[in-house]
Amino acid sequence: MVKQERAARTRAALVKAAAAEFDRNGYDGTSLARVSKAAGISMGALTFHFSSKGALADTVQEEGRALMRAALKQATSRPAPALQTVVTVSLALTGLVEEDIVARSAVRLVRERSEADFWTDIWLPTVRRLLEEASAHGQLRDDALAADVAALAEILTAGAEAHVRRLLDTGTRHGSATAQLERAWRLALAGVCAPAGAGKVPAAMARAQSQGPETGAMPCFAGCEHDGDEGGLGSR
CATH class of the missing domain: 1.10.10.60 (Homeodomain-like)
Structure with a gap:
């Protein structure tokens, strides 16, 4: 033993x-x-x-996958509107890559070893499903297709991961990729939320941001609600 x-x-x-x-x-x-x-x-x-070095890299990647799956499970386990959960997933994964060296290293290894991009393969199918649900419940504008918003989520999250790498490579000590991503989502949501509450989204985001990332609080998106409409953000 x-x-x-x-x-x-x-x-x-x-x-x-x-x-x-x-x-x-x-x-x-x-x-x-x-x-x-x-x-x-x-x-x-x-x-x-x-x-071999390859066997060691394989293990780092496997552990990175496990960490990302665990983060995805936690981000989707809380009862919340589908659109809010998409942003929660995006912020949680970015925070993981920003803070956990194994997860961050795993993302880099996959890219450099020219393998399938498990970074998006792990979470993008869930995001697509959630956005289809958000669309069905009236949480998205009529002209905001679920597939397009999924592409937006992929671009924002992948861009945040690249921002993490840039901060590390340049030795920048200030700024947070997760906080930057949260601000980007605030702007993006104003364009994809159903019109009834799109204008209130920034205020909802600001309330969540004021609580700080360590609290685990995520944007409530109260501005996307449809009062009296069971298709609103309160229904999943």
């Missing part, structure tokens, strides 16, 4: 060190020797757990 626990700790330390190296230097710029040194673990112990 003691040996198993020690092996598990060693493996976890190697994955964390590898994620940091991949995140900082990319796949091509990372070597097993660098990971070994960063983790403070011998090369022999490293190769016992991971036979």
Whole structure:
């Protein structure tokens, strides 16, 4: 049992060190020797757990996938209007990439290793389903097609991930990609929410933003409600 626990700790330390190296230097710029040194673990112990750099990168990506699926599950578990949940998903995933080095490294690895883009494959189908639901419940403008709003969500969220990378690469200490994304969603929602409440969306967003991201509060989008209409934001 003691040996198993020690092996598990060693493996976890190697994955964390590898994620940091991949995140900082990319796949091509990372070597097993660098990971070994960063983790403070011998090369022999490293190769016992991971036979190659590719195997180590695969593990980082697998753990990144698990983190993103967990974030998606949590973001969609709370009862909320479909349109609000789309924004919650977008902000939650961006926050994860901004704060968790394994998740962020996994996104970079997929891009550099020319694999299928699991970053969007994990969450985009759920966003599309939610937006179809939002459309059916009258939460979107008549001319705002669910497919177009899904494309908007993909662009905003992918752009926020790129913004995270730019902040890291330039060493910028101020600003938050998640906060920037929240402001972008505030502007976007004014154009896609059903007309009855589109003008109130910024105020709803401002109330949520004033609570701070650490509270877990997300925009309530009260402005998109249709009073007395069961197709409004209050019905899912």
